[in-house]
Amino acid sequence: MKRVFGSFNQTAVYHARNLLEHAGIEVFVRNAMLSSAMGELPPAECQAELWVLDDRDAERASEILEARPSGSAWSCACGEALGAQFTQCWRCGRYRSA
Ligand SMILES: [Zn+2]
Numbered sequence: 625m626k627r628v629f630g631s632f633n634q635t636a637v638y639h640a641r642n643l644l645e646h647a648g649i650e651v652f653v654r655n656a657m658l659s660s661a662m663g664e665l666p667p668a669e670c671q672a673e674l675w676v677l678d679d680r681d682a683e684r685a686s687e688i689l690e691a692r693p694s695g696s697a698w699s700c701a702c703g704e705a706l707g708a709q710f711t712q713c714w715r716c717g718r719y720r721s722a
Pocket residue numbers: 700701702703704713714715716717718
């Protein structure tokens with residue numbers, strides 16, 4: 625197992641998980657439950673992490689995550705405001721238009 629992504633923004637972690645699962649890579653999120661303990665544990669312990677089950681997927685996973693467009697924040701047609709790192713609306717599932 626290999627860690628391929630980590631963030632204090634759990635939405636970003638779960639979105640990354642969706643991207644990788646969509647690509648057929650088996651992943652799991654670790655430490656996500658600890659965020660509620662923030663303040664009692666060192667911050668690094670509260671970060672949600674994304675791990676691939678198969679080490680051989682790690683390189684491809686990194687490529688997928690790094691390939692995400694980095695432009696500016698955008699607004700979905702449903703009205704949801706999304707950060708630049710997201711290619712898909714988590715509210716309605718629409719993809720960002722080019
Ligand atoms: Zn939307």
